[in-house]
Amino acid sequence: xxxxxxxxxxxxxxxxxxxxxxxxxxxxxxxxxxxxxxxxxxxxxxxxxxxxxxxxxxxxxxxxxxxxxxxxxx
Numbered sequence: 001x002x003x004x005x006x007x008x009x010x011x012x013x014x015x016x017x018x019x020x021x022x023x024x025x026x027x028x029x030x031x032x033x034x035x036x037x038x039x040x041x042x043x044x045x046x047x048x049x050x051x052x053x054x055x056x057x058x059x060x061x062x063x064x065x066x067x068x069x070x071x072x073x074x
Contacts, residue, residue: 019049019062032061037068 022030028039031048042048046063053060059068 019051021048022050032063032066032068035066 024030024039029042029048030050031038031040031043031045033047047061049062050068051060051062052058060066061068
């Protein structure tokens with residue numbers, strides 16, 4: 001029973017970590033380059049793909065594995 005449950009959790013986690021793209025209202029794609037996020041036209045590269053890990057609640061850039069950090073400016 002533990003093996004089946006463990007397998008299901010791995011499958012669920014893998015499915016949840018599928019790459020996603022972030023888009024702006026004016027159809028620009030959020031892209032990472034040199035540790036900076038930009039809104040740019042769609043270029044179909046891994047800098048535009050992000051992975052969200054629901055366990056750690058981290059958003060990572062697929063191209064380099066770096067976490068996206070939000071700052072409120074204060």
